[in-house]
Amino acid sequence: MFIFYFTVLRLHKQSFTYYLRLSLVSDKILFLLNHISYNTGKLTLNEILVICLKSSRKCASSVVETVCIIGSGNWGSAIAKIVGRNVQRLPNFEKRVTMYVYEEVINGKKLTEIINETHENVKYLPGHKLPENVVAVPDVIEAAREADILIFVIPHQFIRTICSTLLGKIKPTAIGLSLIKGFDQAEGGGIELISHIISKHLKIQCAVLMGANLAGEVAEEKFCETTIGCRDSRVVVVDDEDAVEICGALKNIVACGAGFVDGLGLGDNTKAAVIRLGLMEMIKFVDVFYPGSKLATFFESCGVADLITTCYGGRNRKVSEAFVKSKKSIKQLEDEMLNGQKLQGPITAEEVNYMLKTKGMEDRFPLFTAIHRICIGEVKAEEMINCIKNHPEHMVKMEMSEVVEES
Numbered sequence: 001m002f003i004f005y006f007t008v009l010r011l012h013k014q015s016f017t018y019y020l021r022l023s024l025v026s027d028k029i030l031f032l033l034n035h036i037s038y039n040t041g042k043l044t045l046n047e048i049l050v051i052c053l054k055s056s057r058k059c060a061s062s063v064v065e066t067v068c069i070i071g072s073g074n075w076g077s078a079i080a081k082i083v084g085r086n087v088q089r090l091p092n093f094e095k096r097v098t099m100y101v102y103e104e105v106i107n108g109k110k111l112t113e114i115i116n117e118t119h120e121n122v123k124y125l126p127g128h129k130l131p132e133n134v135v136a137v138p139d140v141i142e143a144a145r146e147a148d149i150l151i152f153v154i155p156h157q158f159i160r161t162i163c164s165t166l167l168g169k170i171k172p173t174a175i176g177l178s179l180i181k182g183f184d185q186a187e188g189g190g191i192e193l194i195s196h197i198i199s200k201h202l203k204i205q206c207a208v209l210m211g212a213n214l215a216g217e218v219a220e221e222k223f224c225e226t227t228i229g230c231r232d233s234r235v236v237v238v239d240d241e242d243a244v245e246i247c248g249a250l251k252n253i254v255a256c257g258a259g260f261v262d263g264l265g266l267g268d269n270t271k272a273a274v275i276r277l278g279l280m281e282m283i284k285f286v287d288v289f290y291p292g293s294k295l296a297t298f299f300e301s302c303g304v305a306d307l308i309t310t311c312y313g314g315r316n317r318k319v320s321e322a323f324v325k326s327k328k329s330i331k332q333l334e335d336e337m338l339n340g341q342k343l344q345g346p347i348t349a350e351e352v353n354y355m356l357k358t359k360g361m362e363d364r365f366p367l368f369t370a371i372h373r374i375c376i377g378e379v380k381a382e383e384m385i386n387c388i389k390n391h392p393e394h395m396v397k398m399e400m401s402e403v404v405e406e407s
């Protein structure tokens with residue numbers, strides 16, 4: 001396993017960190033992502049990765065790779081825009097990129113037809129032209145059959161169905177990259193990571209990409225960072241790719257808490273406290289259930305940066321604020337406010353609570369627990385701060401200060 005960690009302060013006067021592990025699986029993915037060009041006009045990330053990749057293995061081989069994007073929502077369409085354009089200028093990639101589109105009818109016309117004729121996903125990423133080599137396909141098997149790289153970017157609640165549809169229908173040599181944020185419930189009171197579900201059901205390796213990446217801003221090609229977690233297939237490594245993925249899922253729960261604070265008009269100090277406690281619960285969650293991960297992972301884009309952007313700019317925050325102000329149900333607001341987009345926070349809170357409850361650990365994660373109870377209407381949003389006043393984080397601090405006073 002190799003870990004490359006870069007901070008390019010000199011070049012852009014802006015902290016730019018990029019965390020990646022090179023491995024057999026990641027060679028192809030990184031070669032592609034290398035050209036995803038998250039940073040507009042700033043080629044530093046590309047340059048760095050090209051150097052890394054050239055110095056690693058023969059990823060720049062003459063083999064032509066085909067890419068399929070499984071998903072076409074807000075994030076899927078933004079990624080399609082970037083991947084579609086980048087494969088055009090790379091010799092190693094098939095120019096045609098398939099994008100699985102869950103078929104819907106918009107103003108009497110199929111969404112796949114609209115995308116293929118106008119090159120715009122008018123429902124999920126309006127105002128952005130997709131490259132013409134991105135082809136919308138309503139049949140996921142047809143879209144994925146020839147792919148060497150499968151980019152999974154659907155709301156997590158649909159992943160099991162997609163996997164069972166694709167089982168035995170994809171190339172056995174294909175590799176996966178999950179951009180999906182969320183969990184699934186595991187039998188017996190646990191949770192299952194989405195990348196593990198993909199690996200297990202499709203029998204392929206699956207890396208993850210998580211970060212402070214609001215789709216609209218990525219589509220506009222504004223500067224951003226991201227984190228890739230990837231398991232080395234040859235040696236046993238510390239499971240940080242799990243931590244990367246878990247951060248992506250848990251931050252959506254915290255974003256609901258931030259939205260409740262906004263809805264209640266509690267102010268920026270309270271919101272900062274909720275974000276901080278949320279981060280501490282995220283760290284504790286990984287420590288308890290996926291021990292061995294590194295604290296440093298939480299300070300990557302997938303951790304604190306994604307948490308902040310979601311607690312200020314994301315849809316979970318927005319709907320949670322409206323939930324407090326309007327007194328409508330979360331489901332009703334999701335339908336009214338998101339135009340078909342899916343909320344991940346409340347459902348992830350429910351999945352996490354399912355496990356915490358089974359293991360008798362709700363008290364150890366009071367913020368996650370309170371947010372879940374508020375989302376399902378068991379507790380009023382006004383009670384959130386009371387629920388977390390005795391947070392173990394505060395108790396530890398008190399004990400420490402008592403020790404200081406006594407000594």
Ligand SMILES: NC(=O)c1ccc[n+]([C@@H]2O[C@H](COP(=O)([O-])OP(=O)(O)OC[C@H]3O[C@@H](n4cnc5c(N)ncnc54)[C@H](O)[C@@H]3O)[C@@H](O)[C@H]2O)c1
Nearest residue numbers: 072073074075076102153154155158180181214215341342
């Ligand atoms: N939007 C973002 O800014 C962003 C950023 C990073 C990660 N993500 C993650 O990416 C994933 C996808 O989110 P998104 O924002 O692209 O989606 P979205 O919420 O914008 O859109 C919902 C998508 O689900 C599809 N869909 C609806 N019913 C379906 C079904 N039964 N089966 C399959 N698909 C169905 C819709 O066609 C649509 O493409 C999520 O896990 C999300 O957390 C999103």
